[in-house]
Amino acid sequence: MxxxxxxxxxxxxxxxxxxxxxxxxxxxxxxxxxxxxxxxxxxxxxxxxxxxxxxxxxxxxxxxxxxxxxxxxxxxxxxxxxxxxxxxxxxxxxxxxxxxxxxxxxxxxxxNSWQAYQFHKEKPLQLNKAKQIGVTIPDTLIGNHPEEILEFVQIHEKVIFKPVYGGAHTQVLTEEHLEPKRLNLVLMLSPIAIQEYIPGTNVRSYVIGESVYSAEIRSPAIDFREDTDAELIPRELPEAVQQQSLAIAKAFMLDWTAIDWRVKPNNEYIFLEANPSPMFIHFENETGFPITQNLVNLLMN
The missing domain is CATH 3.40.50 (Rossmann fold)
Structure with missing residues (x-):
């Protein structure tokens, strides 16, 4: 083979x-x-x-x-x-x-496929697709229109910003970032993605075929991917979120993926993103979930 x-x-x-x-x-x-x-x-x-x-x-x-x-x-x-x-x-x-x-x-x-890889690069469309299949997403604005960004900030208590393309560079939006001259200069270079800050817990779910493995990620960082000391605690998803995980993978054309959730204090799961080629060795070692074996089965069957 x-x-x-x-x-x-x-x-x-x-x-x-x-x-x-x-x-x-x-x-x-x-x-x-x-x-x-x-x-x-x-x-x-x-x-x-x-x-x-x-x-x-x-x-x-x-x-x-x-x-x-x-x-x-x-x-x-x-x-x-x-x-x-x-x-x-x-x-x-x-x-x-x-x-x-x-x-x-x-x-x-x-x-995963070329089509899945291409779709992953369009993060705004990824969020929209999740919304279309009934998954809750953060209130989000993508663009380079300073007035609309200022309006968005006014209606939310706390806002984060990140690259539109994705990546581990999430930061809290501050008054310094919104200084008119600085904001205009930045937005003339590239658009940004801003989101309402979701208080709560980070959960990552690995979907491999029909299997879903999840863990709570305990970290004080805004973006846990930048925290090498983050603690991983295996966690059972509610059945509805389990089904949402499988639906996201299918809608995004992914045979396997890592889905990042933010879980609010009321236990509401908010979808953040789905990665088509996530790292998994550390997650597997910390949780004991058989991710490698599931990937082997997927590739050999």
Whole structure:
């Protein structure tokens, strides 16, 4: 059974999964897209839908021979520096177009898919999709209109801000941030995402297929992902939230994900985001949840 891991050996989670899958009897290789097109070769015929992948060490795989692919990290492509910047851009565009086509044409099971990865990058749409399926989200505003941002701040007791694209850089919005000259300068460079601050507890839920594993994350930090000393306590979700977790994964096209919740003092669960390629080793070690084994089952079945 041929399984590929999108990424390379420098990633602890990729290396961990490769080792466990190999022990389970699979033939596992890294698919490091940063080696395309210099060392990684691929081809695909849209008419016959026949394609192949030749790895840097020379091993050749037909697309139909690849059982599954685990999406750990996507590093794009690497084009050697050319003197002509126009030719450089053409080479980059052609390589990315070929790679994107290849990744979407490959009939293997992707955990997770290109479509899921693309959807994850549009965080405002992710929040909207969660709202559409009946999940509660924080009051949120995305944009670069200073008057609307000031109006939003006025109606909430406490507000946080974060990158629209996502990432662990959540901060509390202060009067200093709202100083007119500073605010206008920032908003001329990029839009921001601001949200009402939700008092309560952080909970992370890992969804793998039909299984859901959750833990409370005890941390004084606004963004627990920046706290290396955060404490993890296994927690049973209410049945309704358990079903919401499965519904979010399905709506976001995710075979596996980590969902971040904020739980208010009244035990109301507020959805924050769903990650298509979360880190999991520390969570597994602290809670004892069989995340690795579930991923192995998902990739080998």
């Amino acid at each position: 041929n399984i590929l891991i999108l990424g390379n050996s420098s990633d602890t989670h990729a290396a961990h999964l490769k080792n466990v899958l190999t022990q389970a009897g699979a033939r596992v290789d890294y698919l490091d897209t940063n080696l395309f097109p210099t060392q990684l070769r691929m081809s695909w015929n849209p008419n016959t839908q026949i394609g192949c992948l030749t790895l840097p060490e020379g091993r050749r795989l037909k697309l139909q021979e690849i059982h599954s692919i685990f999406w750990r990290t996507f590093s794009g492509v690497y084009i050697p520096q050319l003197k002509d910047s126009y030719q450089q851009q053409i080479a980059f565009n052609d390589s990315m177009s070929a790679l994107r086509s290849f990744m979407q044409a490959c009939p293997s099971r992707w955990v």
